[in-house]
Amino acid sequence: SCGGGEGGAVRPSESAVLDTESANLVPLPDGRLIVERDARLLLLDPRRPELEPVVIGPAAEVGEVHAALPRDGATLVLASGGTFILRGAAWVPSPLAESLDGAIRDAVLLPTRTGRGAGDLWIVTDRSLYRVIDEDAGPRAMRLSLDEDLSMSELAVAPRPEGPALWVRLPDRVLEVWRDRTGVVRTASLGLPAPPTAIGGDAALNGWLVLDGRLHQLSGDRALRDLGLEVERLLASPLSDVAWFWSADGDAHLHADGRIHRVEGVTLDGGEAVALGPGGALFTSGPAGVRRFSPRREVEVDGPGDASLLVTEREFVILAEGAPEVEAFIDGQPVEVLADPTRVAVDPSELGDGSY
Secondary structure (H helix, E strand, O other), X not given: OOOOEEOOOEOOEEEEEEOOOOOOEEEOOOOOEEEEEOOEEEEEOOOOOOOOOEEEEEHHHOOOEEEEEEEOOEEEEEEOOEEEEEEOOEEEEEHHHHHOOOOEEEEEEEOOOOOOOOOEEEEEEOOOEEEEXXXXXXXXXXXXXXXXXXXXXXXXEEEEOOEEEEEEEOOOOEEEEEEOOOOOEEEEEOOOOOXXXXXXXXXXXXXXXXXXXXXXXXXXXOOEEEEEEEOOEEXXXXXXXXXXXXXXXXXXXXXXXXXXXXXXXXXXXXXXXXEEOOOOOEEEEEOOEEEEEEOOOOEEEEOOOOOOOOOOOEEEEEEEOOOOOOOEEEOOEEEOOEOOOOEEEEOHHHHOOOOO
C-alpha cells in the first residue's frame, strides 16, 4: 500500500553509459538500452559497459521511439516511423503499423486483472485510440471510436476496482478506459478538480497526476491524495515500481516502497531527455552524454539456484554495487547478515522440511 509519506533522502549510484548526447533514449524490459549516435540506433547493456554496442539500424527510418514492450518472447518497439520487432539483437519491421491511421504518439501495455498473460496493448495516434489484439495472422490494431482531440494525448496505467485501467490525458480532462469483468470495453471521465498537466502510472498501479502544480496520487482505494509536493515533471512506467518527480527548480524526488524520498545528486535543468528503466533506474541524456542513476543496487547472490534442495548448511555470498545496507529474510523472518564477505548462512535443520 502506498501512503505517500515522506521518507529519507536517497543518493542513487551514478554511471556513464554513453559519452555523447542521444536523441533517442529507450530502456528495454530486459535492462538493455536503445540509444542514438551518428544517426544510427545502437543497442547496449548499461550494466556491462565493457561490451561494445550493437548497431540495429539507421535512426531516420525509425524516428522517435515512444515505447518498447515485451511481446511474444521479443520486444515490440513502437516509434513514429513505424513498428519493429527486436529479438536478441535482430531488428525487423512489424506489420502492426499498417493497421494505424497515422504516426504513434504514445503506447502502453496494460496488465491483466490477474497479473498473468500479456495484457492489452494500447496505442494512440493524433486521430485514434487502438487496442491491439493477437490473431493467427499476427497482431492487429482495433480502433476505439472516440470523438476527441488526441493530438496532445498521453497514456498511463491506473487502478480501478475491476483491475488495471488506461488513462488518456485530453486537453480538458482524463478519460478512463477499462474492460469490465465480462470483457466489454468501458469509458468514463475521471472526476478531477482540474485538468492535469501530466499523468503517469507505475507497476504497482499507482496513478500519478500533476494538478495545479502539485503532485497527486490515486491508488487502489480510488481516493485522490494531494502529496503536498510542488512538481512540474513526472516520470512513471508500468514496467517500474519506482516513479520520479521534479520541481520547477530541477530538484528530484522519487516514490519507492510506499514513500516519497528526496533525491540527492540528481538535478535537471529542463533540457535533458529522461527515460525510466524497468528497475527504477533513471537515464538522462544531455551535454554530458547519457548517464544512469540507480536508486537500487544491482545484487547477485552466489549459491544454489531456484528450487534447489538444501541438505547441509550453506553460505550465500551477496555481491552488491557500492556498500549498501543489506537485510535478509526467509519467509519474512530476519536472517543475520555476516560480513567480509557480506553473506548469510542457511541451516536446513533449523528451517525444517518444506519450501522457503
